[in-house]
Amino acid sequence: MLLITCPWCGPRNETEYHYGGQAHVPHPESPADLTDEQWAEYVFYRDNPKGPFAERWMHSIGCRRWFNVLRDTATHEVLTSYRPDEPRPGGNR
Template identity: 80%
Template sequence: MLLITCPWCGPRDEAEYHYGGQAHVPYPERPADLDDEQWAAYVFYRDNPKGPFAERWMHSTGCRRWFNVLRDTVSYEVLASYRLDAPRPELPQAGGNR
């Protein structure tokens, strides 16, 4: 089970949250100009990286607010959580100064 920190309520068990998919996916500037293939790409196609990945989560049994979580898809470790209006946090480079 993951322990996720809501920016408003603090650390809570994963069961209190609802997963919302990839974070930082921009809405098309001119949606009326998209054809079916472009809409399909926007709606259905998402990144699937190995390592740190930004996701959207909602604290469904708490404050009911959406926020972003930076999670490692290999270890499932939650690296950071941050509000939607905050920039994605920078992570230290692997093998850097300790």
């Protein structure tokens, strides 16, 4: 079980949340101009590192807000959580 801290509601059990994938994936500026291959890359291809990884989560049982979590994918340890308008702590990815 993970204990995830919602930036607005505080620490809660992982069962209150919904996973939303990799954080900080920019939306294409002109989606209509993308080839099928470029669109598929945007939709389906994500990083899969071993170690700290920024993810999106939504507090579905609480405030229903999206936020980011920095989690170690090797140990599942939640390193920190932060609002979407805040920069990723410790650099990019």
